[in-house]
Amino acid sequence: MHPLRLLVLVLVLVLGLFPAAAWSLARPRFPVPHPRTLPGLGANGVGDYEYDTRYFRQRLDHFSFPGVGDEDEAAAFFQQRYLVGRGGGWAGPGGPIFFYCGNEGDIAWFAANSGLVWEAAPRFAALVHRYYGESMPFGSKAKAYNDSKSMAYLTAEQALADFAVLLTDLKKNLSAESSPVVLFGGSYGGMLAAWMRLKYPHIAVGALASSAPILQFEDIVPSTIFYDLVSDDFRRESLSCFLTIKDSWKVLYDQGNEQDGLLKLSKTFHLCETLKTSDDLSNWLNSAYSYLAMVDYPIPSDFLMPLPANPIKEVCRNMDSQPEDTSTLERIYAGVNVYYNYTGTVGCFDLNDDPHGMGGWDWQACTEMVMPMSYSEDRSMYPPYKFDYASYAEDCIKSYGVRPRPHWITTEFGGHNITTVLEKFGSNIIFFNGLLDPWSGGGVLKNISESVIAIVAPLGAHHIDLRPATPEDPDWLVSLRESELKIICGWLSDYYGARGALFQPVAVKGSSAS
Template sequence: MRRSPNRDAARQTSHPARPIRKPGVQPPSHSPHARHRPRSAGSRRPPASPWGCRRGAVGGSGAGIKRRDGGRGRPSPLLLAMLRLLLLLLLGAAGALPAPRRRRAAVPPPAPYLTRYLRQQIDHFGFDENLTFQQRYLVADQYWKKDNGPILFYTGNEGDITWFCNNTGFMWDVAEELNAMLVFAEHRYYGESLPFGNESFSDSKHLNYLTSEQALADFAVLIEYLKTTIAGARYSPVIAIGGSYGGMLAAWFRMKYPHVVVGALAASAPIWQFGDLVPCGTYFSVVTNDFKTSGTGCSESIRNSWNAINHLSSTDAGLQWLSSTFHLCSPLKNHQDAAILKNWLSETWINLAMVNYPYKADFLQPLPAWPIKEVCKFLKDPGLSDKLLLQNVFQAVNLYYNYSGEASCLDMSETATKNLGQLGWYYQACTEMVMPMCTDGVNDMFEPQKWDFDALSEECYRLWGVRPRPSWILSVYGGKNISSHSNIVFSNGGLDPWSAGGVTKNITDSLVAIVIPDGAHHLDLRSRNPADPKSVQQARALEICYMKQWIEKARRSH
């Protein structure tokens, strides 16, 4: 438990005003694969909404997990396969993905901001104790117009808030145009916002307050605090913005606290990836289609690679050959290690689908423009012998993990980014964030694996002493019964596998879906880039249009 002596503590953190650029990776003025991009929008325009905006489709910390038996260890391979996939949700966020050993340079902030802390209740919904913690948030007000300007409020994901601040360039790009203040709020149990300090992940008792509902209450309290303590902010309209899990929170924030935020932009937010709202295999079907359309024989080569690994891993000589061919830091010793190799490869293809951006980027790893097209250049012939096929698979996966050429070997156990919270999300996936996933090997390029809720439940109980509640999110937020809500824009990229669980069709005139055919995981929230497809440019323009309408309507009400 951490108590705050002050209601709000501010640290004047100075950051040079610089545009978002990853060290050593300069965005190109054009994409080398522009002529191969998916076809952009047709000329037919969607109907105008009452707002006047065109709507519809655009362009047509811990050392391990403490088990109930008192020991420490990693989850079983079965749980890792399930939970690691769910962990990919965050911003694209592959918090538990393997990667080569390399030191990632810090992403520079796009502009100066203040780092501040607010004392929050650990439990907003109980009154028998008064435990508190310090929630971190970031504020940038250089473009804000006092007494009139809006507040764009980022609903923090499962990770360090500075990372999301520095990777959400869209908000910085539009701040001056909207005369807006920017606020980035850190999610409890992530980054520095740890309710019980180093004990926050020690057991389920300390983790009991890690829920989306408690996080939304934190956000609401923070906004009310800002409005009452910042001169001229009392009547500032607030718009929630988030991507991936943060996008889900943005949408749910508007649903649960419509008096606090006037609207929400929910980018790549799979709010319907729960229960039986969507088939459990659609996520992997989108991943497969990305590879299928990016090169002849590409998805078939990946589908055939699993049997090739199975054949070779059946002997010691084959395991040695696989270890050498894939330049693994730790050699494969048995069949279980071979299963980990396959999980690692699966996660690589999933990651590539999420970060298939039209320009060089360093979101999870340094990658070229349209990286799936580059990967598929190695995977043209699915009919090769096992060894030749897997040599090509190595070349493909090496492009993802070693594009910079810095890795001497590939490590299947190291994380791709340390800015995303691994233990916290594991717990959330074991409680309320239960998103069914499955593969069949026919409609996708992966090995068949059924959704096994019972196995997940047993592992979660063994690790945390908790049982997942698969229908809780539907009960709390309404599932598909959300037509009574208003002022939410759901944006989804056609290349993003999480779009399978997202809102891709308009529900009402004010619950609007924007589909970006050429977009990967919340591409619209990234900084503007000369290589941006027309479809994402149109999407951003439409999002800004809706935000202006919400702001104007809110101003007229005061």
């Protein structure tokens, strides 16, 4: 086989989100990196990864045809930022191109967390998803996010078209029209990678969709599955920890209803400002539990927050090891402090400061990305809650003046018949899921065909396969990455046929391949 040596890599940063906590409304969200500055992260590179920043003139609306003279040139196009990795080794015209559909957030941050692609090939490029980072239509974030009219172009369909247009143009500029493209993505980016392979099969020869919950819509999977899996992660680590969290919600709301109760809660949790509602605190806690379940990696990480290896184990250890007379809420604080303040440098917590840069996801969740979320009564560590579309829609109308379309994504890309769609019309897609990741409940967990393959890691967390390799990586993770690269090399071998010498073997860090 031919592992991936002489490549151009294109990383597209797209919105990644994560399930929010709310008893009345639960908009799903994927994890996005903390937008802070790290040593070695700069305008021209991060760590060992170096790149140049460029801009592409992108059309705002790919699906309309204004009359000649009717189009406002300034509003019809915007400058979309992308990065091109430095370093030799690309085979040139005809050499493979890797196109990464990643998560939103700082583009350099996501580049730093896409080690599999960097380590599989020496050259790299990146496109920022529209409406995020510096890729703002209408010239500024204030104008782009002004109202429903200006935000109407923030959709998955427009993003996929952005990818297709950029790739077509990039290949022309590189004189690489015959180069095969391989798509990569994690979370929402993984969903886009799979959907793009289906929608634009002539653009890419295959896709690795990591932790991509393409089944999380309508009632394809139970609406309780995400939070059931979050709860399972904590119960698996410590039953007493699970029960402490389960009991804490009533205690929290009871105290919040007391005179000066919100002030007491604010002091217990070391908040910078006094709470206005108990919901604000419960949402903050739920976000921590959900993110912890997603990034429960076996090695230390600094993706969302600086965290130790197996962070849920550390959270539960902190809760369970408190003195016997410690109150329930004090135990909860001791636990979530691991997530929000593992470095011990935070003096107080600002609940109004979203460290994960939500950006425009709430808009997308209120339009096409409607993922029903509920809390079960028996399996969950949360108070029972059943998803209610009417209240969900009411909140979206109040927030944005738009009504959600809960059936649009399944109409556009396939719903209950997605298995048939993938089997009959799809090929060359890898779906990776780690079973510790609560999003795995909406993922593809079984092979669909000989070329639409599911790789499942019982001990894996959210797109752990895409993260940079480390000497501490367990053997199962090293082997998993080797399997993914072997499959991708097979796609390229099939494409090149006798011309397979265009790319040469290279070992990914931690791999035994040569």
